[in-house]
Amino acid sequence: MPSPLENAAPDPMKVVELEAFTVPENTPRSTSRRLFATLKTWLTGKRDAQRQAIDEEKLRKLPEVRLAHLVPPVDWSPAADDLAEALDAHLARSPIVFFITPPYGGHEAVVAHWAKKHGVALAVPPTLEALLTGETRWREQFAFMGEADGPRWALPALERCLLRSTRGIHGVRAFLTDALAGKLGRGVIGCDSWSYAYLAHLVGLEGVPTLTLAALEGEALAAYFTQAGEKGARLTVYSARTGHPLVGEGPSADASQHELQILAAHCRGHLGVAWHYWRERLREPVADSERDGELWLLDALAEAELSNDTGDVATLVLHALLLHGGLDDRALGEVLPYSHHEVLNARLALTRRELVVEHGGRWQVAPLAYASVRALLVSRNYLVDPL
Amino acid sequence: MEESNRYVRLFNDIDAATVATVALILVATILLIVVSQRGLNWLANRLHGQLRFRVFALVPLTRLMILIAAIVIIVPMIIDPSLRNMVTLFGAIGLAIGFALKDYVSSLIAGVVSAVELPYRPGDWVQIEDTYGEVKHVGMRTVQIQTPDDDLVDMPHLKLWDTPVFNANDGGPSLQCVASFYLAVEVEAGWVRQALKDVALTSAYLKVDAPIVIVAEEKPWGTHYRIRAYPVDPRQQFLFVTDLTVRGKRVLGEAGVKSAVLPPDTVLDAGGEMSRPRG
Structure with missing residues (x-):
C-alpha cells in the first residue's frame, strides 16, 4: 500500500518563473524549538542532547556503495522536460531565456539535457586563458549555430564565461548585449543564480524571462527521498530525535513534514543542497536490526561551522567562489585584491574547515556550508543570489 | 537666622x-x-x-x-x-x-x-x-x-x-569613496570613463547595488577623473580606494594612458583629498 506521501507526491522538479520562487518557511514549532535549543546552548555552552529516540553511538555512517544505491545522484532530466514546456511560451517573446539555479542546483545538467533532447547546439564556454586576456572570439561560435527558426543554441553554464576582472567581463557583457538584442538568434542560457545576480548589475537583465526550479517543501522532499532510492527495497527512515518514521513504510505525515520542513527551510528548498544533507545525516544501526533496511536520520544538521567573526579575506574568498560558480586557485587569485599567496592560504584554511570543497575541478562553497555562508553574506550586505 | x-x-x-x-x-x-x-x-x-x-x-x-x-x-x-x-x-x-x-x-x-x-x-x-x-x-x-x-x-x-x-x-x-586619477588632456575621455567604471564594477569590495559615478573635470594641467563608489562595509573604505587605485593604474598603464604632468609651481586643487576616501 503506498504511503500517504506517495499518493500526493508533488513534482520535485517544477520549473517556475523567478518571480514565482518562494523560500519554504520553518514551521512555528520548529522555529521555537530551534530558538529554545540555541538559547540553551548559549546559556549552558553545551549542545542540546534532549530526547533522542536512539543513542547516536548505536548508529554508523552507511558505506559509500550502499549510500550510492539509497541516495543516488540527482537525476535532473525530469526538469529538462518541464523546462521544454516552459520555454515554448517564453522563447516566443524573447530571444533568450535564462534558467538559473543555486550551486548544486543542476542548471548545467538541465540545460544540457534539454539541448541534447531537442537537437539544439551546445555552446562551449571560453578557456580561463581567454578570460584572463580579455579575448572574446569565443562569441563567434554563436553566429554559426543551428537553424533560423526555433532555439538555435544553448549555453548551459554562463558562469564559465565570466571572470570578475576588467578583462574577464568584456566577453560576457558583449555576448549578453548581442543576445538580448536578438543578434544571435534564440537561445537558452543556464546560469548559476549568484553569477546571474552579478550579471544583472553588470549588464541589466530586467525583463529577461528567467526560469528556475520551484523550491521544495518538506512534503516534496520526503516524497523525493522515498522514490529516489533503489527500486523494490523496503526502506524506512526514522527520525533519531523522535523515533517516528520519516519516509518509507507508513511515515507519520506530521512528523515527516515537521522534520523535513526544517531541512527544506534550511536549504531554501533547493534539492541539490538538501540531497547532500540527507546523505550526510543518514545512518544505519551498528548492530543487526529486527527491522529490515532500517535507517535513521540524525537530528543535527551536520554543518561546517562558520564563526560570526569570519575575517574579510575568508568572506571575500567565499563570495568570489559563489559569484563564479566555483574557481580554481589561479582564477581565484585574479578576482581578489590580495596576492596569490594570501588567497591560497585563505582557501586552504577554508578547505581545512570544510567550508570549501573541490567540485568539478573547481573550489566551491561546500553544500553543507552553503546555508551558513549565504546567511553570513546577507548579514554583511554582500550581493547575494535571488534564490 | x-x-x-x-x-x-x-x-x-x-x-x-x-x-x-x-x-x-x-x-x-x-x-x-x-x-x-x-x-x-x-x-x-x-x-x-x-x-x-x-x-x-x-x-x-x-x-x-x-x-x-x-x-x-x-x-x-x-x-x-x-x-x-x-x-x-x-x-x-x-x-x-x-x-x-x-x-x-x-x-x-x-x-x-x-x-x-x-x-x-x-x-x-x-x-x-x-x-x-x-x-x-x-x-x-x-x-x-x-x-x-x-x-x-x-x-x-x-x-x-x-x-x-x-x-x-x-x-x-553606505559610505562614498573617491579614487582620483590625474591624466593627460589628450586621453580619450569616453574610453577612460568606461575603463574606470569597469574597475569599480569588478572590485571585490564594491557595494553592487549602490551607484557608481565617474566624474571628469578639466584642469589647466590635464583631466582629473574621480571614481565615486561605495564599499560593502564602511570599514573597508581604505582597502576599497587602494584597490580602485591599484587596478585603475594598471588598466590605464596597460592602455598606454599618460598621466598629467603638473607644472612645478602648481598646487593640487584637490588639496589633501587622497588623505581620506571622500572627496
Missing part, C-alpha cells in the same frame, strides 16, 4: 537611610551604565550592516535614559522640589557654571544634545575640524574618534555648537 532656615528648607531631612539609598542608586546607575554600554558595544561589534549602526546608536541613548531616571529618583530625595527651591538651586548651579565650569558643562549639555540629535554615533565615519576617523565611543563629555593612523582622539561635544560635523555614512552602511 532666617537666611539659614531658608537654606535648610531647601533640602529635605537627610538621614543615614537617605544617604544609603542615594549611594545605592548611584552604584546601581553606574553598574547599569557600564553593563549596558559594554553589552551593547559587544553586541554591535558582532553585527554587520544596518543593524550594527542601530545598536551602536542605542549606546548613548541608553546611558542618557539611565542617568535621567537616576536624577529623577535622587533629586526629590535630597531637595524639596518646590518652584522656589528649584529656582534657588538652578540659580546657584548657573552661577557656578558661569564662572568655573562653563566649557565642561557645555560639553555635557552638548553630549545630551548629541544623544538626541545623533550627529554621530559609534560606527560613523566623521570629520570634525582636522580629525577624520571612526566614532568608537560617544561619552558624556567627549566623542572618541579613531583615526586611520590608529590615534584615538577625544573630541569635546561642545564642538557641536560652532563646528560643522561631516558624517560620511550617517548611521548607515
Whole structure:
C-alpha cells in the first residue's frame, strides 16, 4: 500500500518563473524549538542532547556503495522536460531565456539535457586563458549555430564565461548585449543564480524571462527521498530525535513534514543542497536490526561551522567562489585584491574547515556550508543570489 | 537666622537611610551604565550592516535614559522640589557654571544634545575640524574618534555648537569613496570613463547595488577623473580606494594612458583629498 506521501507526491522538479520562487518557511514549532535549543546552548555552552529516540553511538555512517544505491545522484532530466514546456511560451517573446539555479542546483545538467533532447547546439564556454586576456572570439561560435527558426543554441553554464576582472567581463557583457538584442538568434542560457545576480548589475537583465526550479517543501522532499532510492527495497527512515518514521513504510505525515520542513527551510528548498544533507545525516544501526533496511536520520544538521567573526579575506574568498560558480586557485587569485599567496592560504584554511570543497575541478562553497555562508553574506550586505 | 532656615528648607531631612539609598542608586546607575554600554558595544561589534549602526546608536541613548531616571529618583530625595527651591538651586548651579565650569558643562549639555540629535554615533565615519576617523565611543563629555593612523582622539561635544560635523555614512552602511586619477588632456575621455567604471564594477569590495559615478573635470594641467563608489562595509573604505587605485593604474598603464604632468609651481586643487576616501 503506498504511503500517504506517495499518493500526493508533488513534482520535485517544477520549473517556475523567478518571480514565482518562494523560500519554504520553518514551521512555528520548529522555529521555537530551534530558538529554545540555541538559547540553551548559549546559556549552558553545551549542545542540546534532549530526547533522542536512539543513542547516536548505536548508529554508523552507511558505506559509500550502499549510500550510492539509497541516495543516488540527482537525476535532473525530469526538469529538462518541464523546462521544454516552459520555454515554448517564453522563447516566443524573447530571444533568450535564462534558467538559473543555486550551486548544486543542476542548471548545467538541465540545460544540457534539454539541448541534447531537442537537437539544439551546445555552446562551449571560453578557456580561463581567454578570460584572463580579455579575448572574446569565443562569441563567434554563436553566429554559426543551428537553424533560423526555433532555439538555435544553448549555453548551459554562463558562469564559465565570466571572470570578475576588467578583462574577464568584456566577453560576457558583449555576448549578453548581442543576445538580448536578438543578434544571435534564440537561445537558452543556464546560469548559476549568484553569477546571474552579478550579471544583472553588470549588464541589466530586467525583463529577461528567467526560469528556475520551484523550491521544495518538506512534503516534496520526503516524497523525493522515498522514490529516489533503489527500486523494490523496503526502506524506512526514522527520525533519531523522535523515533517516528520519516519516509518509507507508513511515515507519520506530521512528523515527516515537521522534520523535513526544517531541512527544506534550511536549504531554501533547493534539492541539490538538501540531497547532500540527507546523505550526510543518514545512518544505519551498528548492530543487526529486527527491522529490515532500517535507517535513521540524525537530528543535527551536520554543518561546517562558520564563526560570526569570519575575517574579510575568508568572506571575500567565499563570495568570489559563489559569484563564479566555483574557481580554481589561479582564477581565484585574479578576482581578489590580495596576492596569490594570501588567497591560497585563505582557501586552504577554508578547505581545512570544510567550508570549501573541490567540485568539478573547481573550489566551491561546500553544500553543507552553503546555508551558513549565504546567511553570513546577507548579514554583511554582500550581493547575494535571488534564490 | 532666617537666611539659614531658608537654606535648610531647601533640602529635605537627610538621614543615614537617605544617604544609603542615594549611594545605592548611584552604584546601581553606574553598574547599569557600564553593563549596558559594554553589552551593547559587544553586541554591535558582532553585527554587520544596518543593524550594527542601530545598536551602536542605542549606546548613548541608553546611558542618557539611565542617568535621567537616576536624577529623577535622587533629586526629590535630597531637595524639596518646590518652584522656589528649584529656582534657588538652578540659580546657584548657573552661577557656578558661569564662572568655573562653563566649557565642561557645555560639553555635557552638548553630549545630551548629541544623544538626541545623533550627529554621530559609534560606527560613523566623521570629520570634525582636522580629525577624520571612526566614532568608537560617544561619552558624556567627549566623542572618541579613531583615526586611520590608529590615534584615538577625544573630541569635546561642545564642538557641536560652532563646528560643522561631516558624517560620511550617517548611521548607515553606505559610505562614498573617491579614487582620483590625474591624466593627460589628450586621453580619450569616453574610453577612460568606461575603463574606470569597469574597475569599480569588478572590485571585490564594491557595494553592487549602490551607484557608481565617474566624474571628469578639466584642469589647466590635464583631466582629473574621480571614481565615486561605495564599499560593502564602511570599514573597508581604505582597502576599497587602494584597490580602485591599484587596478585603475594598471588598466590605464596597460592602455598606454599618460598621466598629467603638473607644472612645478602648481598646487593640487584637490588639496589633501587622497588623505581620506571622500572627496
